Amino acid sequence: MKYKIFGNSFPAVSIKMDRGESIYTQSGGMSWMTDGIRMDTNTHGGFMRGLGRMFSGDSLFMATYTAERDNQEISISAALPGEVHVIEVGPGKSYIAQKGAFLCAQQSVQLDAVLTKKFSSGMFGGEGFVLQRLSGRGVAFLELDGAVCEYTLAPGERLKVDSGNIAYFEEQVGYSVETIKGFKNVLFGGEGLFLTVLEGPGKVWLQTMTAADLATKIVPYIPVSNN
Template identity: 50%
Template sequence: MKGNITTENTTEGGLKKGLGRMLSGENLFMSRYTANGACEIAFASSFPGTIVATELAKGETLICQKKAFMASTQEVELSMHFQKKLGKGLFGGEGFVMQKVTGPGMVFLEFDGHCVEYDLAPGERLVCDTGVVAAMEETCGFDIQSIKGLKNMMFGGEGLFETVVSGPGKVWLQSMTIEQLASLIVPYVPSK
């Protein structure tokens, strides 16, 4: 931080909203930074990855993976989003509870690894591994489908299911999840 900045920890919206944030992977309390004049503040990602800054219009909503929210302007609302279908929650890679950020305002999101943004046309479909969908606009459809072919399921290394995101709307994919990185590192960790 540089300049005259005051910091306040708050439940931001009350205890009920704070508990909702906890279920979606955030803390009960949020830090509010207020600039008193010309100031600078910087935030660092909690994992090697990409920070995405996006301006949300009033009522515009993004659905994000748990722990994606990093920071925002005060007007942005952070809440929970529930996957309503059993299959999506169990096999979609993100679980039943995700984060929901609603504008107006600027939001900063952190994604694992490299991030690629796609702008899908109405009806356009994007098929990808489960777990790589980091965020999407609320206008996007989200579903899972089983991988075709027994050989593909058994030897493809992708699991039994894949995610299908359909337009219209933007979707952000991440190149690697923290779980994938951990599984790649484990063989190199010495055991006593």
């Protein structure tokens, strides 16, 4: 399998596959493909796993695309301006991603919904109660919002992140929330009541934009009917 990420601020990934190779993506994720690719739609791992994916921002059904001839091509586009990242998943290399980050992956990569370790983290952390876990072995692609910055945290090193700006992180990275201190900071600081805390060791990737923030900026410009 060969791939190419293109599109600058409106990214997509083009994947070339030979006979028998396949990828899967959420239902409706394909943009275009050549004629020698077969599509199969299923829950990819069973109904319960599909239901968990729904809570983590993806669809109940997944579409599997399999090349029936050599040198076939499929393109899958991100839904928002940002970046497409490729990650290598393998033993000891699992990742936790924001809801809805999954774009597509090889069949050998497992996508599961995962609960945050602490209930308070899920209730008040920017990523919500359910995140996405990518494990197994193979190549996966994530769609991230805005520009993305990478940090490598040393053991015990902590990074405080505003709600929603976590893109993904290595599974061994600790994840919790803390309350913003100071009455005036809470009321007038614009950051809300909680910050997410990531603790090393491990790598984290942060995004400059969130879908919710983008929607908030667009809403005032949407025409409203007076009828």
